[in-house]
Amino acid sequence: MASDYKTRTGADFDRTEFESLLRRKVFLWQSFEPYGAVKGLFDYGPPLENLEAEVVNIWRDHFIRHERMMALKCSMLTPYRVLETSGHVAKFADYMCKDPKTGEILRADHLIKDVIESRLRSDREARGEKVDATEEDPKLKKKKGKAARTAVKLDDAVRKEYEHLLATLDDCTGDDMGALIKKHDIRNPTSGNEVEPPVSVNLMFQTQIGATGREPAFLRPETAQGQFLSFQKLLEFSDGQLPMASASIGYSFRNELSPRAGLLRVREFLMAEVEHFVDPESGKKHPKFASVRDVKLPLLDRKTQNGGGSTPTITTVGEAVDSKLVDNETLGYFLVRIMQFMQRIGIDMDKLRFRQHMANEMAHYAADCWDCELLNSYGWIECVGCADRSAYDLSVHEKATGVFLKVREDLKEPYDVEEWQANLDKKKSGPQLRKDQSKVEAALSELSQEMKEQLSITMADKGKVEVPVQEMEGGKVELDKDIVSFVKEKRKVTQREYTPNVIEPSFGVGRILYSLMEHVYWTRKGDEARSVMSFKPTVAPIKVLVVPLQKDNRFASLLSELEERLDDAQLSFKVDQSGVSIGRRYARNDELGIPFGITVDYESLEGKGFTLRDRDSTKQVRASLDEILEAVEKMCKGKETWEGVSGRLPVFEGKVEEEGKEE
Numbered sequence: 001m002a003s004d005y006k007t008r009t010g011a012d013f014d015r016t017e018f019e020s021l022l023r024r025k026v027f028l029w030q031s032f033e034p035y036g037a038v039k040g041l042f043d044y045g046p047p048l049e050n051l052e053a054e055v056v057n058i059w060r061d062h063f064i065r066h067e068r069m070m071a072l073k074c075s076m077l078t079p080y081r082v083l084e085t086s087g088h089v090a091k092f093a094d095y096m097c098k099d100p101k102t103g104e105i106l107r108a109d110h111l112i113k114d115v116i117e118s119r120l121r122s123d124r125e126a127r128g129e130k131v132d133a134t135e136e137d138p139k140l141k142k143k144k145g146k147a148a149r150t151a152v153k154l155d156d157a158v159r160k161e162y163e164h165l166l167a168t169l170d171d172c173t174g175d176d177m178g179a180l181i182k183k184h185d186i187r188n189p190t191s192g193n194e195v196e197p198p199v200s201v202n203l204m205f206q207t208q209i210g211a212t213g214r215e216p217a218f219l220r221p222e223t224a225q226g227q228f229l230s231f232q233k234l235l236e237f238s239d240g241q242l243p244m245a246s247a248s249i250g251y252s253f254r255n256e257l258s259p260r261a262g263l264l265r266v267r268e269f270l271m272a273e274v275e276h277f278v279d280p281e282s283g284k285k286h287p288k289f290a291s292v293r294d295v296k297l298p299l300l301d302r303k304t305q306n307g308g309g310s311t312p313t314i315t316t317v318g319e320a321v322d323s324k325l326v327d328n329e330t331l332g333y334f335l336v337r338i339m340q341f342m343q344r345i346g347i348d349m350d351k352l353r354f355r356q357h358m359a360n361e362m363a364h365y366a367a368d369c370w371d372c373e374l375l376n377s378y379g380w381i382e383c384v385g386c387a388d389r390s391a392y393d394l395s396v397h398e399k400a401t402g403v404f405l406k407v408r409e410d411l412k413e414p415y416d417v418e419e420w421q422a423n424l425d426k427k428k429s430g431p432q433l434r435k436d437q438s439k440v441e442a443a444l445s446e447l448s449q450e451m452k453e454q455l456s457i458t459m460a461d462k463g464k465v466e467v468p469v470q471e472m473e474g475g476k477v478e479l480d481k482d483i484v485s486f487v488k489e490k491r492k493v494t495q496r497e498y499t500p501n502v503i504e505p506s507f508g509v510g511r512i513l514y515s516l517m518e519h520v521y522w523t524r525k526g527d528e529a530r531s532v533m534s535f536k537p538t539v540a541p542i543k544v545l546v547v548p549l550q551k552d553n554r555f556a557s558l559l560s561e562l563e564e565r566l567d568d569a570q571l572s573f574k575v576d577q578s579g580v581s582i583g584r585r586y587a588r589n590d591e592l593g594i595p596f597g598i599t600v601d602y603e604s605l606e607g608k609g610f611t612l613r614d615r616d617s618t619k620q621v622r623a624s625l626d627e628i629l630e631a632v633e634k635m636c637k638g639k640e641t642w643e644g645v646s647g648r649l650p651v652f653e654g655k656v657e658e659e660g661k662e663e
């Protein structure tokens, strides 16, 4: 099955072949297969597990170490109240529609989008425009069959209505979507059946802590909330200094309604999230912005998307921030760091772009939001969300718990203010207020300056006042002049209190791994086409393949020495001693993405060193074991390239067996 999506060599990408390689080489499979497998859950085999560990290590180095972030590990089990306060209980939901005949569950917005986009595509085709097949889910395309793919031209008015519908879909309520489904006769594309009206379903997995059922909880849908609730500890650790950033790598859980596209939409996934806390009055400047100012980014802005465009503009981040296209320096700095991380792990830079959220896509509190999208055979996929969450989370948690979640900063130049104070005479108020004393005290302290001034006038006039106290019966309390007085007092302000704003880059590791695997996959042409996974040596799941020329006991002691030396150098390796030709052994391990091969041959027995083979070029050098190990170590740390190594070590021009030739 070919699509318009191309591999790194410009050839058509064959997803069937690619998936077959992933299965054959045990990269991943659906979890619990013997019991029939569960949708949206995947197990990783050795290559993918190791790849993930390498990518996560680079992430730690790139963000936590380089940016001096504070790493955190917070609980995944999260009490109900936390997620109620954050808004997840009310809003972290999607609408689903059921196909009553097949029982299939479809996410309402995806259903509408897929069907309308498909009609618009068909219209473009009918009008003779070139249509990019990667825009469509290939599985869907296949199921729809030939007849459904016949191009159908739309009326201008209908086309406009459809375009408007897509642009405003994120604003729709469940009822709105129900009406759209009816009006436009939107059916399940795989069965052609009508679907039931949309129903809201929360995406969190609910559970309970303990056996009593009195403590409802959820498996967290993101790592962020634990980081916000650790705010005071983080502030203490950073000696009260802002900006500061925390980082957390851990699992999140979402009960996706219709998991699809393999690792791209799953129910349990690894996230790596950064919460960067910044003083809003600093203009969200970043201390290292000058160092990235001239870096160019592919930015697909809101305006271009509104006009129906999808080509990003290449702009320096400096220009993007100066023109306010990107809201602030900190957001811009992170966009650059995200791109550099992707480059470091081997993502194809021609398949990366940053897409700005449309106004209706963003949470109401967000100031600006850009997704780092990677192109793969499923289309452009959001792999990192980079949002400015403003002061929202810390503010709502402070309000709900009463726990101080602000920064207190000493002022360089203290100043005097005259302010109204409400003074409660506790000796006299105690017998009257009893258990409500603290509630009244809190209510008085929260009164605005205007309110206190107003109450002082009422008190002078009537000798008593009514103070609103929400937590008390009737919502207010009457206090007379013996108990409370309102006076204007001068006081020196020595500190400033503020709630920091948060910039949050949020990485979905699985989506990045999947895109990376597609980006490094290609086919080597030869007698037989052979698949290669060109992982960078820094992330490759296994670094070295050891191949004795053939089965021969005389190689045994050299092999043991080689294994010991590779172990000492902490290089992962695989020994392939099977009886097939050396070319075939290399070819089948190229599918695992092992970047280097060391061959032990008869010349090695005579002390003439070993050959070192580069997976991508299949070129070899011959050198001593010390030289080879030094070169491999450097390349696996990203400190040298094969070009450098083959320039300084003697190239091996001897007999190289043909790739794939059987012995």
Ligand SMILES: Nc1ncnc2c1ncn2[C@@H]1O[C@H](COP(=O)(O)OP(=O)(O)OP(=O)(O)O)[C@@H](O)[C@H]1O
Pocket (backbone or CB within 6 Å): 254, 256, 263, 264, 265, 266, 267, 269, 271, 382, 383, 384, 385, 506, 507, 508, 509, 510, 511
């Ligand atoms: N179901 C999922 N499966 C795999 N990765 C996911 C899933 N949901 C989110 N992610 C990853 O987590 C990152 C941050 O999550 P975020 O809440 O911003 O995603 P989202 O906007 O809800 O994603 P989507 O709109 O695709 O559902 C995403 O950029 C993505 O890489």
